Amino acid sequence: MTHHSRMSLATYMNTDSRFLAQAYSFFGILKVSMVDCLAHPKRILSNFLVLFVRVGVMFALYAYAFKYVGRNVNGISFEIAIWSIAIYFIILATYLRYIFVDINTDVVSGKIETIVTKPVNYLLYRYALKLGAGLGDMLFVLIAVSLILGLTIGIPAGTHDLLWVLEVILITVLGMVITLLMYSLIALGSFWIDNARPFFWIVDKLVLVLGGSYVPIALFPIAIKLFAIYSPFGASMFATYIFNPDFAEKFVTLVGVQVMWILVFLILIKFVFGRAMKRLSVNGG
Amino acid sequence: MANSFIVEVRKLSKEFSYTEKISGGVFSSFKKREKKILKAVDDISFNVARGETLAFIGPNGAGKSTTIKMLTGILHPSEGTLRVAGHSPQTEREKLAYHIGTVFGQRSQLVFNLPIIDSFELFGYIYGIEREAVKKKSEELIEIFDLAQFRDQPVRKLSLGQRMRSEIAISLLHEPEIIFLDEPTIGLDIVAKKNLRKTLTNLNKEKGTTIFLTSHDAGDIEALCERTIIVNHGKIIVDRPTVELSNEYLTDKYLRVELKNKSDVFEIPECRDVVAEDNIVTMKVNTKKYPLNKVIGKILRKYDIKDIDVNDAPLEDVISHIYEHR
Numbered sequence: 001m002t003h004h005s006r007m008s009l010a011t012y013m014n015t016d017s018r019f020l021a022q023a024y025s026f027f028g029i030l031k032v033s034m035v036d037c038l039a040h041p042k043r044i045l046s047n048f049l050v051l052f053v054r055v056g057v058m059f060a061l062y063a064y065a066f067k068y069v070g071r072n073v074n075g076i077s078f079e080i081a082i083w084s085i086a087i088y089f090i091i092l093a094t095y096l097r098y099i100f101v102d103i104n105t106d107v108v109s110g111k112i113e114t115i116v117t118k119p120v121n122y123l124l125y126r127y128a129l130k131l132g133a134g135l136g137d138m139l140f141v142l143i144a145v146s147l148i149l150g151l152t153i154g155i156p157a158g159t160h161d162l163l164w165v166l167e168v169i170l171i172t173v174l175g176m177v178i179t180l181l182m183y184s185l186i187a188l189g190s191f192w193i194d195n196a197r198p199f200f201w202i203v204d205k206l207v208l209v210l211g212g213s214y215v216p217i218a219l220f221p222i223a224i225k226l227f228a229i230y231s232p233f234g235a236s237m238f239a240t241y242i243f244n245p246d247f248a249e250k251f252v253t254l255v256g257v258q259v260m261w262i263l264v265f266l267i268l269i270k271f272v273f274g275r276a277m278k279r280l281s282v283n284g285g
Numbered sequence: 286m287a288n289s290f291i292v293e294v295r296k297l298s299k300e301f302s303y304t305e306k307i308s309g310g311v312f313s314s315f316k317k318r319e320k321k322i323l324k325a326v327d328d329i330s331f332n333v334a335r336g337e338t339l340a341f342i343g344p345n346g347a348g349k350s351t352t353i354k355m356l357t358g359i360l361h362p363s364e365g366t367l368r369v370a371g372h373s374p375q376t377e378r379e380k381l382a383y384h385i386g387t388v389f390g391q392r393s394q395l396v397f398n399l400p401i402i403d404s405f406e407l408f409g410y411i412y413g414i415e416r417e418a419v420k421k422k423s424e425e426l427i428e429i430f431d432l433a434q435f436r437d438q439p440v441r442k443l444s445l446g447q448r449m450r451s452e453i454a455i456s457l458l459h460e461p462e463i464i465f466l467d468e469p470t471i472g473l474d475i476v477a478k479k480n481l482r483k484t485l486t487n488l489n490k491e492k493g494t495t496i497f498l499t500s501h502d503a504g505d506i507e508a509l510c511e512r513t514i515i516v517n518h519g520k521i522i523v524d525r526p527t528v529e530l531s532n533e534y535l536t537d538k539y540l541r542v543e544l545k546n547k548s549d550v551f552e553i554p555e556c557r558d559v560v561a562e563d564n565i566v567t568m569k570v571n572t573k574k575y576p577l578n579k580v581i582g583k584i585l586r587k588y589d590i591k592d593i594d595v596n597d598a599p600l601e602d603v604i605s606h607i608y609e610h611r
Contacts, residue, residue, distance in 0.1 A: 117359060
């Protein structure tokens with residue numbers, strides 16, 4: 001019997017590069033996930049409404065506070081404060097942090113077995129699905145919130161040229177990578193302990209505070225500001241810093257911190273994931 | 286030349302450790318607990334030939350799922366060696382994945398909110414298959430598994446039978462040499478089961494795909510598998526061609542006698558479990574104790590017979606007999 005022809009990427013694309021094969025899979029999975037996400041406009045709309053309410057409440061509170069304190073607080077204007085908070089919530093709309101829930105559920109329910117029998121890296125597969133769904137959500141929210149804030153309070157003063165846009169994209173992407181790595185590292189704890197959820201909540205609240213959800217990083221006291229900048233919790237949300245007057249000056253430091261945390265998390269995940277897979281135990285085996 | 290065995294297992298064992306719960310007061314959980322070892326798979330060896338159809342069965346907790354999970358690279362063995370399609374599932378998991386298909390009856394691999402055609406696309410990316418090849422192959426599978434009428438419906442709207450057919454179809458997109466089916470007919474109605482078994486039989490015959498099945502449904506085993514391995518307490522207790530199981534492990538024959546006239550009494554001492562309904566009487570005969578020809582002769586002499594059928598014990602009875610007695 002002549003057996004089946006193998007239809008691997010290596011055969012079809014005339015390459016033996018594992019990196020290219022993984023990249024092809026990664027972006028393909030991301031695309032299908034984005035299509036899946038965009039197939040539910042009602043869900044996207046409800047996400048936007050939640051965000052609208054949250055930013056709206058902050059808008060009202062800060063408008064009231066700035067009315068009494070003055071035009072600038074610690075060098076930060078009302079517009080910058082609101083845009084910083086809005087960016088935090090726009091990034092939050094990607095729900096990338098729930099990569100923890102996905103991995104935790106896969107491990108606890110045993111669903112992980114349907115993925116580890118495929119020729120993909122389990123974590124890359126999960127990241128691609130999450131990013132696909134998250135970017136679909138984020139795109140809509142980004143456009144809607146930018147329009148609303150742009151028309152109501154305008155864009156904060158400063159140089160917003162092409163270089164600035166590229167810097168914003170870079171710092172946002174690096175922040176997202178940190179979010180995925182940090183939360184998936186906690187989720188891998190499910191291989192050792194029954195429930196890693198308490199660690200998820202601790203990290204989540206640290207990101208909430210140090211990421212600048214309710215108070216922009218620029219308004220923090222110096223000690224907390226330093227901790228926010230040099231910890232991964234704040235580094236995952238550096239995009240909230242893009243309208244700050246000293247963004248251009250701090251850009252290299254911010255990117256340097258992000259790259260450092262990405263490297264640290266990559267090393268930890270490689271070590272932990274390898275051990276976790278050997279501990280894998282699923283129902284009925 | 287390719288190895289004639291697609292699965293080679295030698296002295297395979299798998300141990301799980303767990304801590305024993307101490308009964309007692311509220312704070313008993315804080316005491317030092319004893320670590321226990323459970324041997325789920327205990328020193329088993331077997332081969333599976335390319336193109337073979339194998340049922341790997343056993344009662345709950347026998348070690349069958351653990352074995353399948355080691356063969357597919359999900360679990361790491363404690364001892365022993367195994368190769369599937371020429372690869373080590375533990376050290377070459379990703380390479381092996383191109384050669385195997387897996388269907389876990391109770392877990393879906395499909396994209397829940399999108400039509401199955403999108404799941405085909407997703408699997409195409411996972412296996413690195415070119416888009417044109419994915420289109421061609423998915424159309425072929427849609428036809429083979431009769432998925433056309435619901436190809437555009439989201440997976441969440443499919444019936445269990447439709448979903449299961451889709452699960453198996455999608456696991457064949459990359460043309461695996463062997464497919465591991467874990468309870469593929471669980472929850473399906475009789476017609477859906479029959480259709481699925483027929484499709485899988487055709488797949489094996491036409492494409493030569495090796496089928497490695499685990500199921501609690503004797504009908505699946507009878508219809509699909511030429512060989513059966515039964516495991517219990519982590520060990521292989523039976524490894525035989527499926528058709529031989531009845532002869533070897535049950536000595537009962539099932540008789541169905543159609544009488545010309547209805548009889549109120551049907552008494553043949555060698556027969557047991559006699560059930561009479563109108564002029565049809567069914568019964569069992571232990572052929573080890575009573576030669577079948579003599580029992581039939583006795584029935585023919587005593588009653589006016591229109592027809593008589595002799596059948597082997599149903600496979601379900603054979604399997605339950607083996608589970609209970611070995």
